[in-house]
Amino acid sequence: MRPAYVTDTGLNDFIDRALAEDLGDGDHSSLASIPEEAVKSAYLIMKEDGVIAGLELAPLIFHKLDPEMELEFLVNDGDTVKIGDVILRLKGKVRAILSGERLLLNCMQRMSGIATKTAYLNELIQGTNAKLLDTRKTTPNMRMLEKWAVVIGGGVNHRYGLYDMIMLKDNHNDFAGGIKESVSATKRYLKAINKALKIEVETRDLKEVEEVLTVGGVDRIMLDNMSNEEMSEAVKIINGRSETEASGGITESTIRSIAQTGVDFISVGALTHSIKSLDISLKAE
Numbered sequence: 001m002r003p004a005y006v007t008d009t010g011l012n013d014f015i016d017r018a019l020a021e022d023l024g025d026g027d028h029s030s031l032a033s034i035p036e037e038a039v040k041s042a043y044l045i046m047k048e049d050g051v052i053a054g055l056e057l058a059p060l061i062f063h064k065l066d067p068e069m070e071l072e073f074l075v076n077d078g079d080t081v082k083i084g085d086v087i088l089r090l091k092g093k094v095r096a097i098l099s100g101e102r103l104l105l106n107c108m109q110r111m112s113g114i115a116t117k118t119a120y121l122n123e124l125i126q127g128t129n130a131k132l133l134d135t136r137k138t139t140p141n142m143r144m145l146e147k148w149a150v151v152i153g154g155g156v157n158h159r160y161g162l163y164d165m166i167m168l169k170d171n172h173n174d175f176a177g178g179i180k181e182s183v184s185a186t187k188r189y190l191k192a193i194n195k196a197l198k199i200e201v202e203t204r205d206l207k208e209v210e211e212v213l214t215v216g217g218v219d220r221i222m223l224d225n226m227s228n229e230e231m232s233e234a235v236k237i238i239n240g241r242s243e244t245e246a247s248g249g250i251t252e253s254t255i256r257s258i259a260q261t262g263v264d265f266i267s268v269g270a271l272t273h274s275i276k277s278l279d280i281s282l283k284a285e
Contacts, residue, residue, distance in 0.1 A: 010144055011057070027098065042091075052080075052112050114149035121271070124256050130266050137272055150272070184215065228257055
């Protein structure tokens with residue numbers, strides 16, 4: 001279930017930085033109160049219903065603190081869980097359990113919140129051809145985990161960063177002098193640097209949709225903050241010449257009607273920037 005961008009190197013680097021941020025020169029609460037040799041058991045328990053995500057982080061975190069830590073997974077990432085479910089048991093040095101507890105919970109609670117929201121919105125558009133996309137509206141240095149959580153929840157990742165796809169938004173087009181100018185300049189640029197990146201262009205009305213089609217060579221047209229009627233008309237005008245993506249202010253009450261306009265993708269920034277973390281607790285056995 002790991003996307004290609006979720007590598008062991010990337011995860012280990014993230015965990016090392018996160019532990020350094022949290023531990024500093026030592027977990028003095030645990031060092032003061034817990035004997036070095038103490039070994040005990042603990043478990044993770046759900047305090048809310050939802051879709052679990054981030055369990056793969058547990059061994060990576062705890063084995064850095066105690067290489068002998070034993071972990072027993074009772075569910076898998078992507079599973080639907082209920083309040084009161086025990087999802088993981090672990091046994092090892094108590095100091096290691098206490099030192100790694102907050103990092104694991106912070107990651108899993110946020111990832112599970114994202115996966116839960118994604119799964120819910122995905123269910124609302126079932127039976128249509130639309131795919132649910134995330135955006136770059138992620139927490140700095142947490143993008144890898146947040147976009148991974150979208151995939152676990154059944155969504156699809158948009159571009160990962162600024163480097164793996166061209167997206168000409170309204171500001172690009174306005175600064176460049178118009179859609180024709182920005183797209184033409186982009187084609188020259190890609191040819192000059194010998195890169196084959198897909199091009200997406202944001203449009204705000206049907207006139208701009210026509211402008212994109214006139215200049216041509218665009219892989220996807222974003223229909224930004226348009227009414228359902230405008231989007232339906234845009235889909236007809238485009239007629240498969242480019243992929244279509246609905247964007248802007250999409251909510252759970254509007255997403256299905258938007259999907260029914262015939263768009264190929266629906267991007268929802270709220271999947272990562274406005275989610276509620278899922279409540280999970282670690283308890284001593």
